[in-house]
Amino acid sequence: MDPRIREHAEVIADHSTNIEAGDDVVISLPAVADELAVALHEIVGERGANPVYLNNSGRATRAYLRNSDEFETPDHQLALYEETDVFVIARGGPNVSEEADVAPETNAAYRRAYRPVLDERLEKRWCLTQYPSSGHAQLAGMSTEGYENFVWDAVTLDWEAQKEQQARMVDILDGADEVRIRSGDETDVRMSVAGNETLNDYGEHNLPGGEVFTAPVKDSVEGRVHFDMPLYRKGTEIEDARLEFEDGRVVNHSAERNEDVLTGILETDEGARYLGELGIGMNRSIDQFTYNMLFDEKMGDTVHMAVGNAYPETVGEENDRNESAEHVDMIVDMSEESVIEVDGEVVQRDGTFVFEDGFE
């Protein structure tokens, strides 16, 4: 086994989820990631925790979804997660487009039924990470070995140093009211974050981490956004999505490619028409776009907004949480002709933060 696989597993078990004696652990990986599963099982054994190993198979999921007419909440899976302490899930199948021919409305119906299971999972110590499979390497336009280097470098960052750097941006957003994001001619959006919490993501729930994120106040979002970085949704590329917000709600949308998939996302439920997250990428070690949200949204000169579910821990007690079976992140490139303003002060210009060298 490549020693970096064991290192990756140790970061998951130590830094991200803190696996301890007696923990009931669910490990949900694609079959090609069996070596990561082996390393995780070693650690689970060493610590006196208990594993359940799920096969996160795109082919099987597709087969189920394409042959189903309607969906109900799987009580047995819900029962499993209710008793689970730690949930580790990895992306990385042999073909990222495996679910490309599942109809968007089918996906939406499934997500609605599955939502109690997802909500239960999000209550746990959970970590979403990446296995450097051939499928994601191909998506990134990289050799498999090159992609292995990319992934294993990214997950074994000095997370304490990263945390400190990101804390500066958390300080700016905590207690702030209005955030305004402008980029090029087509993006100018304002939203309130008053009363909500800004979290510092340094590799816990997402590995790699490298962003700070919060929830917009649900009905406060006003303006237009052109998401100029492409988004892969179950292997289907949504290109140049544009959203227009009034009172927080998406009132117009379009996309240059696969607009129907975007429509399917927004029509999942009422919450899918509102933003659930505003995130600011701060990970300078992710230096290329790989068409994989887990990495792309962390890039140092991007912001992202997610339609759909807001993370409960980002929403203050006084504010309504946006609830949805969806949570789809979309990215804006902030490297040129772009500013982030917080309460009227410019805090990032053309990708450089106010606390970084080179800010003007």
Next chain:
Amino acid sequence: MDPRIREHAEVIADHSTNIEAGDDVVISLPAVADELAVALHEIVGERGANPVYLNNSGRATRAYLRNSDEFETPDHQLALYEETDVFVIARGGPNVSEEADVAPETNAAYRRAYRPVLDERLEKRWCLTQYPSSGHAQLAGMSTEGYENFVWDAVTLDWEAQKEQQARMVDILDGADEVRIRSGDETDVRMSVAGNETLNDYGEHNLPGGEVFTAPVKDSVEGRVHFDMPLYRKGTEIEDARLEFEDGRVVNHSAERNEDVLTGILETDEGARYLGELGIGMNRSIDQFTYNMLFDEKMGDTVHMAVGNAYPETVGEENDRNESAEHVDMIVDMSEESVIEVDGEVVQRDGTFVFEDGFE
């Protein structure tokens, strides 16, 4: 996909487990059996049932077991099975010896902790079947394609005709008292089956099926047995096991090869020293020994006895059920110099049943 994989999945879903709308289904397969998983997910979707897909990975299990000091019952897995209606598990990894270097006492300790989970599973509509992997093909000394033919022929038998044939032997054993089995110079064992139930296995819990089986009355077993067909235990071959019974209990045991593994089995718990099953193979379509108990014990001129846990449905209300975390089947070749007697009447001689042509 080979159409026989879909046929196999249909036999599992129709004949073995009767998957219906609303059923919560667990599918536990080795990763190489992903096509069988795909076919099962298609059917689960078509019927409006709900899948959870476990990766039954020998490498991951070995990694966990070798690194653990002690074990506890995994509450999350128990909760999963409590809510499950149908459980489908298949053997068939790339290497049947994957767990060969797990210490027998570790396996025994794990089985004790895992027992409530196993008991819960056995209460469900469950099916254990085989995927024709390269590992089991190699074990059988067959090419992978030859083994595929062997497995897929065996699982798609005419189960109704098989059921009728086996019912004749069930009639003989139902209401009987003493069963005596003699073979060669070294096997002569008597046991009572009075008050217990003889079940007709025609491909439900085991696929392929092809045996009738019951539980000996726990303390009634007397005599000696030479199990002259080899037994693979987690990839380790136990050869020529010999057991001697007094008042039902194993008082002496030996094996020509890997006796320590046999000792580990018997020392799992007190119930592992008593028989939990007497089975009589009746499947004439399984015409070769493949070192795989799921097939070998069904062969038409064999009997098998299992030390350890008795299936609850085979034990009459008046009798004590033998309980154990173990259940290990061992086979006697009955094709030569052998008889099965029931209450003093010969019902099989040299592998031919009293109701078959050629019986003398």
